[in-house]
Amino acid sequence: MLLDTRKPVFAALLFFPVLATAATVHRCEDANGKITFTTLACPAGHELKLQNAHNPPPGSVLTPSAPSETKTRKRSEELVIVGQRDDGCGNVLSAEQRRRAIINQQTPTGMTKRDVESLLGKPDKIVGRNAELRYVYEEKKGKSRQVTFDENGCVKGKR
Template sequence: MHYPLSATLFAFAILTSQAPAAATVFRCTDEAGRITYAQQGCPGGSDIQKQQAYNPSPGSGKAVKMATTNPRSTRKTTPSSDQLTIVAERHDGCGNRISGGERREAIIKQRILSGMTRSDVESALGRPSSVVSTNGRTRYRYEKSEGRARTVTFDEKGCVTGKR
C-alpha cells in the first residue's frame, strides 16, 4: 500500500513530537542554608548546582529519578557590587499596588481592590452591563437581578480607583 508523502510526514511528526521533556534547573543554596530552584540562575553569594530534570510521559511504567546533580557543575557565586538586579518582575500597569496573591483572592471572592486592572475586574465580575467614559475615567456598571447595581471606576490608565 502506498501512502501520500503528507501522511507519512504527519505520522513522523507525531511520533517524534512525543519525546520526553528534560530541562536544566539550578539548585541555589544561600548562606543560611535555604534551598531554592530557578531556571535563570542563582543570586550572588549562593552555591549553585546544575540539575537535569527529566519529566517522563505518564504511564511509562517505571520509576524515574526526577533530578540528578552533576558534581562537576557545582560552584560558588561571588556577590557582585551593591547594584540590585531584578529578573522577571510583573508590571500590571497600575504600579503593582497589590500582590499576585491578593489579586487572585479578590478575583475568587469577587471583591474589587484599588489597583486592579480592567481584566482583573472582568475576571471577578464578568462583562459589565454598561460602560461609560468621561474625562479619561471609565465606569463599569453591573446590574444585579434584585435591582441593585455595582459601579467600578477606572482611571485613565485602566486601573481601579479607590473610594473617595
C-alpha cells in the same frame, strides 16, 4: 498470524535513561558590573558568558556539588528580572492577590479592566467623565455595583 510489535518497542523505551532538561542562558554584564540573564543575545557593550540553567523534574533528588566559593552581593547592585509581567497598573497586585480577589468576587485597587470583565462580565452600563470610566453592574433587588477606573484602565481606590 500477525505479530504484535508494540510490546517489544514499549519495553525498549523503558530502558532509555531519563534525561534531565537543561537550557543555556546568556549572562550579560555591562561595564558597571550590572548583570542580566536572558535567552536572547546580549546588548552591545556587554560581556557575554554562557551559563547552564538546570531545571530538574519535580520529585527528583538533587545531590550537592563540590563546595564552591560563595560571593556576597554588594548592596548597590540591583537585581534585574527579565520577562516580568507588566499589567499596566504598576503591578500593584501580585498574581496571588489577583487570584484571591477573583475567587472572593472583589475588585481591589490596581486590578485591570480585563480582570474586572473576567470576574463580573460585561457591564450593564458604562459611564465616562473626564479621565474616569465607571462600569455599572445591575444586581438583584435594584442594587447596583460600580467599579471606577482611572485613565490607564486600572481600578481606582476609595478616597
